[in-house]
Amino acid sequence: MTTPAELMTFDDAAAMGLSRDEWDLILKRLDRTPNQCELGIFSAMWSEHCSYKSSKKWLKTLPIDGPQVIEGPGENAGAVDIGDGLAAIFKIESHNHPSFIEPYQGAATGVGGILRDVFTMGARPVALLNALRFGDRNHEKTRHLLGGVVAGIGGYGNCIGIPTVGGEVNFDKSYNGNILVNAMAVGLANSDRIFRSAATGPGNPVIYVGAKTGRDGIHGATMASAEFSDETESKRPTVQVGDPFTGKLLMEACLELMASDSVLSIQDMGAAGLTSSSVEMASKGGLGMEIDLDLVPAREDGMTAYELMLSESQERMLMVLKPDATDTARAIFDKWDLDFMPIGRVTETGRLVLLKDGGTACDIPLAPLVDDAPEYDRPQNPVPKRPHLDSHAITSNAPITAVLQTMLGHVDLASRRWVYEQYDSHVMADTVAGPGGDAALVRVHNSQRGLAITTDCTPRYVEADPETGGAQAVAEAYRNISAIGATPLAITNNLNFGNPEKPDIMAQLAQSVVGMGTAAKFLNTPVVSGNVSLYNETDGVAIRPCPVVGMVGVIDDITAAVGNAFTGADQDIFVLGQDDSKDDGWLGMSLYAAHHGANDIVAPPPVDLAAEKQTGSLLRDLIKAGKVTAAHDISDGGLAVAVAEMGLHSGFGAHIALPATGDMHGWAFGEDQARYIVTSAVGSDIIAAAQQAGVAISKIGVVTATRDLQFGDDDTISLEALETRYEECLPSLMAG
Amino acid sequence: MTPSSLASIRVAITVFPGSNCDRDMMVAVEQLTSRRPALVWHKEASLDPVDLVIVPGGFSFGDYLRCGALAGRSPIMNAVMDHAARGGAVLGVCNGFQVLTETGMLPGVLVRNAGLRFACRTVRLETCATMASPFTSGLSSGQTLDIPVAHNEGNYFADNDTLNRLADNGQIAFRYVAGDAYGPANPNGASRDIAGVLSNNGRVMGMMPHPERAVSALHGSTDGATLLLKSLEALMS
Numbered sequence: 018m019t020t021p022a023e024l025m026t027f028d029d030a031a032a033m034g035l036s037r038d039e040w041d042l043i044l045k046r047l048d049r050t051p052n053q054c055e056l057g058i059f060s061a062m063w064s065e066h067c068s069y070k071s072s073k074k075w076l077k078t079l080p081i082d083g084p085q086v087i088e089g090p091g092e093n094a095g096a097v098d099i100g101d102g103l104a105a106i107f108k109i110e111s112h113n114h115p116s117f118i119e120p121y122q123g124a125a126t127g128v129g130g131i132l133r134d135v136f137t138m139g140a141r142p143v144a145l146l147n148a149l150r151f152g153d154r155n156h157e158k159t160r161h162l163l164g165g166v167v168a169g170i171g172g173y174g175n176c177i178g179i180p181t182v183g184g185e186v187n188f189d190k191s192y193n194g195n196i197l198v199n200a201m202a203v204g205l206a207n208s209d210r211i212f213r214s215a216a217t218g219p220g221n222p223v224i225y226v227g228a229k230t231g232r233d234g235i236h237g238a239t240m241a242s243a244e245f246s247d248e249t250e251s252k253r254p255t256v257q258v259g260d261p262f263t264g265k266l267l268m269e270a271c272l273e274l275m276a277s278d279s280v281l282s283i284q285d286m287g288a289a290g291l292t293s294s295s296v297e298m299a300s301k302g303g304l305g306m307e308i309d310l311d312l313v314p315a316r317e318d319g320m321t322a323y324e325l326m327l328s329e330s331q332e333r334m335l336m337v338l339k340p341d342a343t344d345t346a347r348a349i350f351d352k353w354d355l356d357f358m359p360i361g362r363v364t365e366t367g368r369l370v371l372l373k374d375g376g377t378a379c380d381i382p383l384a385p386l387v388d389d390a391p392e393y394d395r396p397q398n399p400v401p402k403r404p405h406l407d408s409h410a411i412t413s414n415a416p417i418t419a420v421l422q423t424m425l426g427h428v429d430l431a432s433r434r435w436v437y438e439q440y441d442s443h444v445m446a447d448t449v450a451g452p453g454g455d456a457a458l459v460r461v462h463n464s465q466r467g468l469a470i471t472t473d474c475t476p477r478y479v480e481a482d483p484e485t486g487g488a489q490a491v492a493e494a495y496r497n498i499s500a501i502g503a504t505p506l507a508i509t510n511n512l513n514f515g516n517p518e519k520p521d522i523m524a525q526l527a528q529s530v531v532g533m534g535t536a537a538k539f540l541n542t543p544v545v546s547g548n549v550s551l552y553n554e555t556d557g558v559a560i561r562p563c564p565v566v567g568m569v570g571v572i573d574d575i576t577a578a579v580g581n582a583f584t585g586a587d588q589d590i591f592v593l594g595q596d597d598s599k600d601d602g603w604l605g606m607s608l609y610a611a612h613h614g615a616n617d618i619v620a621p622p623p624v625d626l627a628a629e630k631q632t633g634s635l636l637r638d639l640i641k642a643g644k645v646t647a648a649h650d651i652s653d654g655g656l657a658v659a660v661a662e663m664g665l666h667s668g669f670g671a672h673i674a675l676p677a678t679g680d681m682h683g684w685a686f687g688e689d690q691a692r693y694i695v696t697s698a699v700g701s702d703i704i705a706a707a708q709q710a711g712v713a714i715s716k717i718g719v720v721t722a723t724r725d726l727q728f729g730d731d732d733t734i735s736l737e738a739l740e741t742r743y744e745e746c747l748p749s750l751m752a753g
Numbered sequence: 754m755t756p757s758s759l760a761s762i763r764v765a766i767t768v769f770p771g772s773n774c775d776r777d778m779m780v781a782v783e784q785l786t787s788r789r790p791a792l793v794w795h796k797e798a799s800l801d802p803v804d805l806v807i808v809p810g811g812f813s814f815g816d817y818l819r820c821g822a823l824a825g826r827s828p829i830m831n832a833v834m835d836h837a838a839r840g841g842a843v844l845g846v847c848n849g850f851q852v853l854t855e856t857g858m859l860p861g862v863l864v865r866n867a868g869l870r871f872a873c874r875t876v877r878l879e880t881c882a883t884m885a886s887p888f889t890s891g892l893s894s895g896q897t898l899d900i901p902v903a904h905n906e907g908n909y910f911a912d913n914d915t916l917n918r919l920a921d922n923g924q925i926a927f928r929y930v931a932g933d934a935y936g937p938a939n940p941n942g943a944s945r946d947i948a949g950v951l952s953n954n955g956r957v958m959g960m961m962p963h964p965e966r967a968v969s970a971l972h973g974s975t976d977g978a979t980l981l982l983k984s985l986e987a988l989m990s
Contacts, residue, residue: 168870172871176773438936441871443901
């Protein structure tokens with residue numbers, strides 16, 4: 018332990034994750050040697066987590082503009098116009114490393130953090146989603162991690178009273194030593210009442226509100242910027258501890274204060290705590306800030322300047338108030354029994370000055386912290402061109418229903434009920450469609466309008482072909498939003514990759530961002546917020562790349578939305594997006610292939626953005642016109658799995674006709690993109706509309722009153738038999 | 754019952770730090786009566802005369818110490834107990850049910866769910882044959898209602914003598930029965946599948962399911978509206 022005044026060396030900087038070049042740059046910019054607090058601030062601000070130094074070059078290529086965009090990347094969260102003077106404000110963020118070390122608290126604070134990002138903007142959060150990746154189902158840690166993460170997500174969201182309405186959970190051995198926990202929050206605000214973080218008005222008071230600062234999570238942002246190793250267990254004390262009750266009080270107090278017209282700017286104390294919040298507020302305002310650290314409410318005595326600045330204690334905010342608003346604000350925080358402490362003021366100096374124990378603990382210029390943050394163009398190894406899978410080597414004549422029974426009973430496709438029943442999905446009483454649908458649908462309170470929300474990524478595609486995989490994540494999200502009848506609006510992304518200093522990983526990151534950007538631009542869904550999580554490696558082995566897309570859409574009339582459960586017997590079942598001549602399918606990198614021994618990396622299904630747009634647009638029009646009774650995106654497991662899910666989610670069955678020729682398993686389980694299963698009571702209208710729009714369509718069967726699934730003339734299984742496998746998979750895994 | 758008389762009904766909803774279903778209940782009652790209920794902060798020591806007090810769901814005081822324990826000892830609950838002692842009607846939902854058992858206004862306790870996991874699902878309730886009570890008088894015995902639950906501690910527990918007495922007195926209001934959703938009928942292991950109980954004068958009811966979350970076709974069920982509406986009508990008749 019050093020005293021704040023003790024001067025640092027390069028060894029200290031290296032221990033905080035800084036490189037020799039970065040250390041030299043700090044010396045040059047300061048023109049002197051930093052003390053521990055100052056070095057800690059540089060190391061946090063220049064960490065991968067805060068500076069995006071490896072990804073920035075590529076993030077800049079993403080489309081961020083559009084008529085719907087109110088606030089793009091750079092603020093606490095992105096904002097889009099949803100009509101009626103309202104904005105949807107949303108962001109996704111990772112909490113991977115803390116969740117691996119301490120699953121309950123890691124996941125809980127991930128939820129708390131993303132909620133603060135949203136209500137900091139003045140929005141009342143209305144929905145939570147998540148994207149989770151765990152290791153192999155048989156790995157010794159998987160049950161412990163899944164149980165803890167799910168309980169932690171529920172523990173925070175349920176208590177604070179925001180519904181968890183959707184998400185995804187998948188398993189793959191590449192996550193054995195490094196799980197992914199990405200949490201997304203969506204809120205609603207009046208478009209003209211959005212709060213931002215840039216400090217204004219020199220002399221204005223800087224206020225600290227919320228929970229007290231303790232020694233938890235110190236240097237968490239730096240931890241999130243390094244690989245894992247066997248020593249990771251020793252980092253358990255660096256995991257933040259969440260308190261959803263204080264989070265709820267803080268949310269209510271902040272929203273009440275924001276309604277009182279007292280707040281000039283506000284910033285969540287998330288990663289790098291007081292450091293990033295003060296630096297970002299002052300630098301965005303082109304100003305300076307002076308803080309008396311002796312005034313910071315502390316949970317324990319004797320905390321150093323370094324500890325106070327780098328703590329990641331949860332449920333804290335920093336705000337700049339109008340000069341005459343302090344009393345109003347204090348009364349509101351008193352009501353909610355929260356700390357409220359003026360700790361400093363906005364200055365004109367362009368410097369961050371921290372006072373402690375009667376002296377100056379830190380006095381550094383802000384510009385280098387932000388402007389000189391490193392930006393790297395890291396080398397990439399080109400991703401090899403992948404061969405096509407020889408499907409005939411793995412397909413067989415086994416009955417489709419037998420394959421279905423095995424696949425639907427596997428953790429890759431089984432019911433997620435064990436997970437989502439631990440989340441309160443309908444608190445706030447505006448959830449129209451919760452977990453289990455293609456997209457979640459949440460009513461805009463007091464209106465007929467709805468927000469459609471989904472999270473998607475298929476890492477096995479991204480690993481095989483990052484550019485295609487990046488585009489596919491956007492395309493699948495677009496389909497999920499379209500399948501309920503909503504119009505896709507914008508994206509938040511969470512880029513989860515390994516160590517970018519390795520050229521193979523850097524290529525995955527860069528090329529998947531290129532693919533994501535191309536698709537987002539083409540589909541008019543700009544990226545308005547996001548998060549990058551790198552160094553997801555343990556003992557040198559990287560995760561399967563997982564650039565998650567969180568997409569938000571809007572539907573003007575929620576009563577027009579459709580679900581993915583069959584709604585009535587004798588309705589026609591179509592595949593929208595393929596024609597009658599199709600008698601095979603793309604099995605490369607499919608779940609079917611993975612389940613049938615094809616372990617080589619081959620070409621994933623190609624993404625045709627024009628087809629996605631045209632098909633999605635037609636489907637939305639048909640739903641709006643009331644011609645569609647149910648719709649389901651075809652993705653993991655292909656057509657047969659999609660049909661089975663529609664039956665499992667309903668009280669009906671289906672009779673599906675097979676093509677006369679071709680590879681039946683390819684046809685049933687291929688994962689060709691840009692397709693939906695659609696049911697209708699007015700089938701001829703659907704066919705006519707598809708022909709007019711130039712969209713391929715194929716009638717494949719009818720919904721039946723008997724709860725059986727029949728393929729062709731003689732391959733039948735009862736949905737009850739499928740349901741047992743589908744529903745009991747996760748419970749039996751967890752009962753272990 | 755004419756809408757105009759329902760529009761004169763006075764409903765108060767208590768609000769504790771950590772309550773999170775207070776707004777949902779307010780919206781549901783206002784939808785049914787056209788009159789917005791009053792939200793009453795926990796630090797209030799008195800209550801204006803009302804026809805019904807609702808103690809809503811949520812995580813009052815973060816569920817710290819024990820679910821409902823701190824809320825049960827807050828100033829407003831003294832006023833609620835006085836209201837009940839005068840024969841006033843009180844409905845506690847979810848955390849509100851826990852608060853009412855903490856105050857002793859209702860018998861029994863609510864402990865951790867049998868599976869030790871939070872349970873959020875739509876359950877089917879069967880209305881029991883009860884003593885005279887405004888909360889069940891508008892429903893027929895055996896009538897089923899599909900209403901969601903969402904709780905960690907909904908496992909109703911009382912000793913056998915108490916359970917027998919509740920059954921004999923007609924104080925068991927609702928039981929869990931098999932519904933459409935996959936999984937067990939009883940979501941939490943509650944003794945004798947009890948989902949809701951009445952006080953010994955029938956004027957206070959606690960229930961784990963959330964009727965305010967089943968008041969619109971968009972919720973997938975309007976059975977919660979039925980339950981609330983029948984109760985409100987009975988209170989005004």
